[in-house]
Amino acid sequence: xxxxxxxxxxxxxxxxxxxxxxxxxxxxxxxxxxxxxxxxxxxxxxxxxxxxxxxxxxxxxxxxxxxxxxxxxxxxxxxxxxxxxxxxxxxxxxxxxxxxxxxxxxxxxxxxxxxxxxxxxxxxxxxxxxxxxxxxxxxxxxxxxxxxxxxxxxxxxxxxxxxxxxxxxxxxxxxxxxxxxxxxxxxxxxxxxxxxxxxxxxxxxxxxxxxxxxxxxx
Numbered sequence: 001x002x003x004x005x006x007x008x009x010x011x012x013x014x015x016x017x018x019x020x021x022x023x024x025x026x027x028x029x030x031x032x033x034x035x036x037x038x039x040x041x042x043x044x045x046x047x048x049x050x051x052x053x054x055x056x057x058x059x060x061x062x063x064x065x066x067x068x069x070x071x072x073x074x075x076x077x078x079x080x081x082x083x084x085x086x087x088x089x090x091x092x093x094x095x096x097x098x099x100x101x102x103x104x105x106x107x108x109x110x111x112x113x114x115x116x117x118x119x120x121x122x123x124x125x126x127x128x129x130x131x132x133x134x135x136x137x138x139x140x141x142x143x144x145x146x147x148x149x150x151x152x153x154x155x156x157x158x159x160x161x162x163x164x165x166x167x168x169x170x171x172x173x174x175x176x177x178x179x180x181x182x183x184x185x186x187x188x189x190x191x192x193x194x195x196x197x198x199x200x201x202x203x204x205x206x207x208x209x210x211x212x213x214x215x216x217x218x
Contacts (some may be wrong), residue, residue, distance in 0.1 A: 003019035006085070008049070014099045024037070026130075029107065035084055035169075035202045035203070035204065036087055036169060036200055036201065036202060036203075037146065037200060037201075037203050037205070038146075038166045038199070038200050038203075039068075039145065039146055039149065039163065039167070039197045039198075039199055039200070039201065039203055040145045040146070040192050040197045041145065041146075043142070044145035044146070045143040045145065047094060047143075048054050048144070048162075049195065049211075050195070050199060051159060051162065051192070051193035051194075052130055053196050054159065054195070055158070055159035055162075055193065057142050058076060058110075058142070058143065058151055058159070058162075059157060059159075060140050060141075061134060061136060061140060061142055062074075062076065062109065062134065063106065064151075065108070065132070065134075066158070067157070068106060068153075069103065069155065069156045070155055071104065071155055071187045072103065072104060072105065072155050073100075073104065073105050073106075073151040073152055073153070073154060073155070073183050073186050073187060074105075074106050074108060074152070074154075074157065075096065075105055075106070075107050075108065075150060075151075075152055076110050076149060076150060076151040076152075076153070077107060077108065077110065077148070077150050077152065078110050078144060078147035078148055078149040078151075078206075079095060079109050079110065079111050079147060079148065080111065080112055080115075080147045080148075080206060080207065081111065081115055081123075081205055082114075082204070082207075083147055083148065083203075083204035084149075084202075085148055085171070085201075085203055085204055087148075087165075088167040088169075088170050088171045088202045089166065089171045089202075091147040092165040092166060092171070092176075092179065093148070093150075093165065095176065095179075095180075096122065096179050096180065097130070099180055100180075100183060102130060104183075105183065106132070107130060107131045107132070107211075108131070108132050108133075108134055108138065108154055109123070109131050109132065109133045110134050110144075111133060111134070111135050111136070112135070112136055112206060112207040113135060113136050113137045113138060113207070115135055120133050120135065131135050138170070140185060142149035143206070144192045144206040145197075145205070145206065146203035146204060146205055146206060147203065147204055147206055148164075148165060148171075148203070149162075149163060149164050149165065149203075150162075150163070150165060150189045150205075152179075152182060152183065152186065152192075153166070154186045155189075156183070158190075158193075159193050160182065160186050160192035160193055160194065161182055161192055161193065161194045161196065162193065162194075162195055162196070162197070162202060163194075163195055163196030163197045164196055164197070164199065165179075165204070167200065167201040168200075168201050168202075169201065169202055170202065171201050171202055179210050182194070
């Protein structure tokens with residue numbers, strides 16, 4: 001009798017394990033179907049393939065900001081708070097902010113027009129005054145293809161990099177020093193522009209009704 005109960009117990013545990021593994025695989029598949037997409041897709045604005053077009057679009061939003069200090073790089077972080085993919089790029093973003101102080105790297109958070117005042121207030125509460133938040137609106141043409149992503153500008157506000165933090169489901173990079181090296185080269189002299197937009201990864205489409213213009217970082 002006991003061996004029979006033991007066999008039933010083992011069978012039940014095996015079924016539960018198989019069910020859990022199946023549910024996990026289905027969940028991963030669903031997550032990838034929802035979030036794995038090109039950084040710039042076929043239906044996105046093709047101007048974001050070209051630095052000569054991308055830079056003016058971003059500068060049209062950032063033009064109200066004070067000029068950077070000499071040798072101060074500007075990092076524009078594309079942040080949609082409703083995007084699940086923010087977590088996978090957080091390591092790269094946090095690493096940059098921790099490695100360079102404000103004198104060498106100012107950080108602009110570019111967020112869609114759909115981002116609420118409450119969300120921006122909460123962001124400032126959690127992160128302090130290291131970041132400047134610029135909320136976009138519908139008055140200026142800025143059809144960003146996807147986020148998370150970033151742009152880097154030198155102290156003359158010339159764009160040196162635009163694109164993803166990384167590609168693949170986890171937005172990984174082969175070299176963690178990739179972005180720090182770019183910033184150091186930008187501080188030393190002209191660099192780029194380097195467009196890193198050809199690839200698939202965990203990205204969210206930018207809200208379609210957030211075409212873009214500067215707003216207060218209240």
